[in-house]
Amino acid sequence: MKLDSKIPEGPLAQKWTNAKFNYKLVNPANKRRYSVIVVGSGLAGGAAAATLGELGYNVKCFCYQDSPRRAHSIAAQGGINAAKNYQNDGDSIFRLFYDTIKGGDFRSREANVYRLAEVSVDIIDQCVASGVPFAREYGGMLANRSFGGAQVSRTFYARGQTGQQLLLGAYQSLSRQIALGQVKMYNRHEMLDVVKVDGVAKGIITRNMVTGKIDRWAADVVVLATGGYSTVYFLSTNAAGCNVTAAWRAHKRGAGFANPCFTQIHPTCIPQEGEHQSKLTLMSESLRNDGRVWVPKKAEDCAKNPNDIPEDARDYFLERKYPSFGNLAPRDISSRAAKEVCDEGRGVGAAIAGVRRGVYLDFADSIKRLGKNVIAERYGNLFDMYENITGENAYERPMRIYPAPHYTMGGLWVDYNLMTTVPGLFAAGEANYSDHGANRLGASALMQGLADGYFVLPYTISNYLATIPLGQAGKIDPNGPDFEEAENNVRSMTDKMMSIKGKTSPRSVHIELGKIMWDNCGMARSKESLTDAIARIGQLRERFWNDVCIPGEADNINIELERAGRVADHLEFAELMCYDALDRDESCGGHFRLEHQTEDGEAVRHDDQYGHVSVWEFNGVGKAPVKHIEPLEYENVQLGVRSYK
Amino acid sequence: MSAKTLNLTLRVWRQKKPEAAGQFVTYKIDKISPDSSFLEMMDLLNEQLIEQGDEPVAFDHDCREGICGMCSMTINGVPHGKNRLQTTCQLHMRSFSDGDTITIEPFRAKPFPVMRDLVVDRTPLDSIIQSGGYITQRVGSAEDANAVPISKTIADKAMDAAACIGCGACVAVCPNASAMLFTSAKMSQLNMLPQGKPEKDRRALHMVQAMDDNGFGNCTNIGECEAACPVGISLDFIAMMNRDYAVAKVKKIFSGAA
Numbered sequence: 020m021k022l023d024s025k026i027p028e029g030p031l032a033q034k035w036t037n038a039k040f041n042y043k044l045v046n047p048a049n050k051r052r053y054s055v056i057v058v059g060s061g062l063a064g065g066a067a068a069a070t071l072g073e074l075g076y077n078v079k080c081f082c083y084q085d086s087p088r089r090a091h092s093i094a095a096q097g098g099i100n101a102a103k104n105y106q107n108d109g110d111s112i113f114r115l116f117y118d119t120i121k122g123g124d125f126r127s128r129e130a131n132v133y134r135l136a137e138v139s140v141d142i143i144d145q146c147v148a149s150g151v152p153f154a155r156e157y158g159g160m161l162a163n164r165s166f167g168g169a170q171v172s173r174t175f176y177a178r179g180q181t182g183q184q185l186l187l188g189a190y191q192s193l194s195r196q197i198a199l200g201q202v203k204m205y206n207r208h209e210m211l212d213v214v215k216v217d218g219v220a221k222g223i224i225t226r227n228m229v230t231g232k233i234d235r236w237a238a239d240v241v242v243l244a245t246g247g248y249s250t251v252y253f254l255s256t257n258a259a260g261c262n263v264t265a266a267w268r269a270h271k272r273g274a275g276f277a278n279p280c281f282t283q284i285h286p287t288c289i290p291q292e293g294e295h296q297s298k299l300t301l302m303s304e305s306l307r308n309d310g311r312v313w314v315p316k317k318a319e320d321c322a323k324n325p326n327d328i329p330e331d332a333r334d335y336f337l338e339r340k341y342p343s344f345g346n347l348a349p350r351d352i353s354s355r356a357a358k359e360v361c362d363e364g365r366g367v368g369a370a371i372a373g374v375r376r377g378v379y380l381d382f383a384d385s386i387k388r389l390g391k392n393v394i395a396e397r398y399g400n401l402f403d404m405y406e407n408i409t410g411e412n413a414y415e416r417p418m419r420i421y422p423a424p425h426y427t428m429g430g431l432w433v434d435y436n437l438m439t440t441v442p443g444l445f446a447a448g449e450a451n452y453s454d455h456g457a458n459r460l461g462a463s464a465l466m467q468g469l470a471d472g473y474f475v476l477p478y479t480i481s482n483y484l485a486t487i488p489l490g491q492a493g494k495i496d497p498n499g500p501d502f503e504e505a506e507n508n509v510r511s512m513t514d515k516m517m518s519i520k521g522k523t524s525p526r527s528v529h530i531e532l533g534k535i536m537w538d539n540c541g542m543a544r545s546k547e548s549l550t551d552a553i554a555r556i557g558q559l560r561e562r563f564w565n566d567v568c569i570p571g572e573a574d575n576i577n578i579e580l581e582r583a584g585r586v587a588d589h590l591e592f593a594e595l596m597c598y599d600a601l602d603r604d605e606s607c608g609g610h611f612r613l614e615h616q617t618e619d620g621e622a623v624r625h626d627d628q629y630g631h632v633s634v635w636e637f638n639g640v641g642k643a644p645v646k647h648i649e650p651l652e653y654e655n656v657q658l659g660v661r662s663y664k
Numbered sequence: 665m666s667a668k669t670l671n672l673t674l675r676v677w678r679q680k681k682p683e684a685a686g687q688f689v690t691y692k693i694d695k696i697s698p699d700s701s702f703l704e705m706m707d708l709l710n711e712q713l714i715e716q717g718d719e720p721v722a723f724d725h726d727c728r729e730g731i732c733g734m735c736s737m738t739i740n741g742v743p744h745g746k747n748r749l750q751t752t753c754q755l756h757m758r759s760f761s762d763g764d765t766i767t768i769e770p771f772r773a774k775p776f777p778v779m780r781d782l783v784v785d786r787t788p789l790d791s792i793i794q795s796g797g798y799i800t801q802r803v804g805s806a807e808d809a810n811a812v813p814i815s816k817t818i819a820d821k822a823m824d825a826a827a828c829i830g831c832g833a834c835v836a837v838c839p840n841a842s843a844m845l846f847t848s849a850k851m852s853q854l855n856m857l858p859q860g861k862p863e864k865d866r867r868a869l870h871m872v873q874a875m876d877d878n879g880f881g882n883c884t885n886i887g888e889c890e891a892a893c894p895v896g897i898s899l900d901f902i903a904m905m906n907r908d909y910a911v912a913k914v915k916k917i918f919s920g921a922a
């Protein structure tokens with residue numbers, strides 16, 4: 020596996036401009052001859068498909084939901100960052116770049132992050148032009164909020180539904196291209212393999228989730244924008260259908276997987292209530308702007324009504340430990356601090372397996388200062404959501420929150436052009452690893468999804484397509500042996516799963532896998548826990564393949580077959596995550612190795628040994644993967660210890 | 665955190681294929697926590713069915729937090745159940761009592777054929793958006809986002825309309841299977857904003873035409889759609905749409921263009 024990051028020449032601020040100038044172009048009249056497959060219709064895929072269609076390419080877009088508008092991006096609440104500096108508070112492209120690199124604990128590639136900050140300003144313009152109803156001030160200008168660890172107000176939002184509005188903006192542009200015939204949309208189609216012809220990605224295999232039909236699709240280039248893999252933990256803030264299948268099967272076809280152990284555990288989620296639970300719900304991080312996080316100082320107070328616990332018996336642990344950032348400390352740091360106090364026995368809420376896992380997020384002071392109406396205007400929908408799920412009124416009693424798996428920084432390795440290690444296979448959005456290092460800042464995933472989809476891929480894909488001779492464009496034969504082999508691969512996996520007819524439901528295996536991962540490869544990891552996890556995942560996988568039960572037929576809607584395929588991939592992928600976490604013998608960002616911490620529990624990085632991207636090559640199921648390294652070179656920022664004290 | 669669990673009887677619509685006949689099948693399910701969501705109860709039903717060697721009930725869902733619009737069950741005769749301002753996935757079992765019988769069907773509307781059990785085809789809603797529910801604008805050509813001020817009142821109103829999650833409950837509850845609430849929400853959002861004005865008339869004519877072409881019925885001002893809408897889209901938008909459509913129609917008659 021060769022890792023060439025293809026970082027363009029020139030000073031940081033000139034790299035993207037230089038790259039764009041040097042990219043090859045496809046003659047407008049010839050664009051329709053080139054075909055593009057985009058898997059995924061979220062912010063990254065939806066924006067890419069719409070834009071590539073608009074440019075004149077012949078695009079096919081796939082998603083597993085019944086409509087492209089339902090991609091998981093729709094659930095993002097808080098907002099999207101952009102270095103507009105509309106608030107005149109000292110923001111700039113360089114500051115957004117710097118915050119993102121630092122927030123990522125110095126594990127991302129400078130050139131990519133700078134480009135992200137650079138195009139962030141265009142994203143907001145694009146969204147407004149396409150009708151996204153961002154929040155505005157009375158004077159008619161766009162409103163901003165400060166968000167998740169930023170000391171400037173650079174986050175644009177549309178109530179608590181920013182992801183929805185951004186996605187619908189992209190979906191509308193996509194719909195327009197569908198109507199024009201530039202994009203053909205395939206809903207309820209699940210991609211199950213990537214097809215390589217002579218080592219180059221030239222198509223995919225899908226299963227029609229309504230009829231069960233397995234189809235071959237050929238194209239000159241394939242883009243995966245299939246989202247993140249937080250559902251490896253079973254319980255996460257992601258949609259129930261999110262999965263690693265597309266990325267994992269691409270990995271098995273040779274796409275390197277970068278930093279899979281970098282996962283983000285979000286501090287403000289509604290705690291787990293019981294064993295029946297199927298997902299955890301995020302409470303937007305913006306709540307931390309006005310809420311104060313605390314637990315009782317003494318364990319014996321934990322079962323009391325919080326309103327009866329006097330001020331001096333409360334431990335506002337974030338404010339205590341991080342006086343300058345307080346309740347706005349970055350996600351990884353806040354999550355870990357919450358885990359620590361719960362581990363000490365000072366958590367609140369229902370005890371699950373003997374431990375109370377929850378901390379208070381208290382709005383009483385803000386309500387006193389600003390009035391209930393202001394709080395209701397800011398967070399009303401979140402308070403309603405909380406009440407609906409827990410049955411508790413957060414205006415009167417502090418919310419209970421606990422960290423939950425939320426976002427995955429790791430993903431398919433890509434070069435500067437967003438191409439994976441498989442030529443012709445690109446990865447965008449949460450599915451790639453590119454911009455967030457070991458920890459992502461709030462409101463930066465929406466930014467990255469749209470940056471990749473609207474502003475990066477349209478250039479880099481054109482550049483790639485321009486290398487394919489016109490005579491070969493769109494002339495891939497889906498009847499060739501490589502397509503045949505990939506189709507057979509998909510069929511045999513389906514047949515095998517269907518034929519087991521055992522006793523174990525796919526969901527129960529998923530729950531068990533989730534527990535292994537949360538306990539052993541979650542907020543705190545160690546050599547011991549990871550070694551244990553690898554062994555147990557192997558056993559669980561064996562049980563799955565000997566005893567899984569999938570009722571019904573493969574040629575109909577079959578929800579258990581869909582689930583089983585995804586669980587099967589998670590069972591292989593989880594092992595890779597643990598190998599990566601085991602190999603990364605340092606703490607950084609969301610990856611906290613118990614062996615590497617200071618006396619007061621802060622993460623200790625080892626830049627000399629791990630200042631690199633770990634890129635894994637598939638080496639067979641159950642076999643240790645092969646590690647490759649992309650060294651990270653910092654020319655524009657000084658590596659430092661993140662301090663939020 | 666309620667302690668008592670629920671024992672329930674479920675009457676669930678089972679239908680193997682679009683063309684197959686369907687029927688209600690009755691299942692018993694016990695020990696459901698009142699804190700679990702309706703879909704978690706369905707998960708447990710499916711686990712029980714798998715254990716008994718039966719096929720699980722197919723249903724659509726994804727985000728499970730009321731925003732993607734994918735879940736679509738008719739519960740005791742009402743799309744998304746009787747609680748106002750909630751989707752099926754937001755409904756929690758504390759809304760039911762021990763011993764209840766719950767009837768669970770797919771969304772019922774002619775333009776939404778049943779595909780299996782509780783899964784229906786709602787792609788006609790996508791067709792309506794494709795007919796004009798967008799702003800024609802090229803990526804990369806936009807002016808600065810603050811170049812055109814938009815009053816807070818308009819921005820807020822546009823957001824009220826834009827909140828639609830496209831679940832189709834409005835269609836399913838309407839005796840005419842009208843998609844007026846859905847269509848008017850998108851049309852009003854875009855027609856209200858300065859960026860959407862240049863295409864206003866065209867959008868109105870095309871989207872109304874698309875509703876007819878996709879087999880949705882007419883609106884006879886029953887208003888059930890507003891009551892069933894999980895995000896509270898207002899009937900006012902239907903009035904706005906009617907106005908925009910009438911204006912566009914008149915302009916078309918006089919100019920012959922739109």
Ligand SMILES: Cc1cc2nc3c(=O)[nH]c(=O)nc-3n(C[C@H](O)[C@H](O)[C@H](O)COP(=O)(O)OP(=O)(O)OC[C@H]3O[C@@H](n4cnc5c(N)ncnc54)[C@H](O)[C@@H]3O)c2cc1C
Pocket residue numbers: 058059060061062063064081082083084087089090091092093094095096097098099100181182208209210211244245246247256257258261262264265301425426447448449450461462463464465466468
């Ligand atoms: C609850 C929540 C709140 C969030 N809030 C914020 C926020 O405020 N700000 C922020 O910046 N970020 C936020 N995020 C993160 C952000 O929403 C996501 O990282 C981002 O939207 C991912 O976009 P995407 O386009 O990469 O993937 P997605 O939107 O997940 O789209 C994936 C697409 O791929 C398709 N797909 C997947 N697998 C297959 C397959 N095998 N075959 C066919 N199709 C497939 C799906 O159908 C879907 O269309 C939040 C995330 C969550 C979970």
Ligand code: FES
Pocket residue numbers: 724725726727728729730731732733734735751752753754
């Ligand atoms: S599952 Fe997304 S709205 Fe119900």
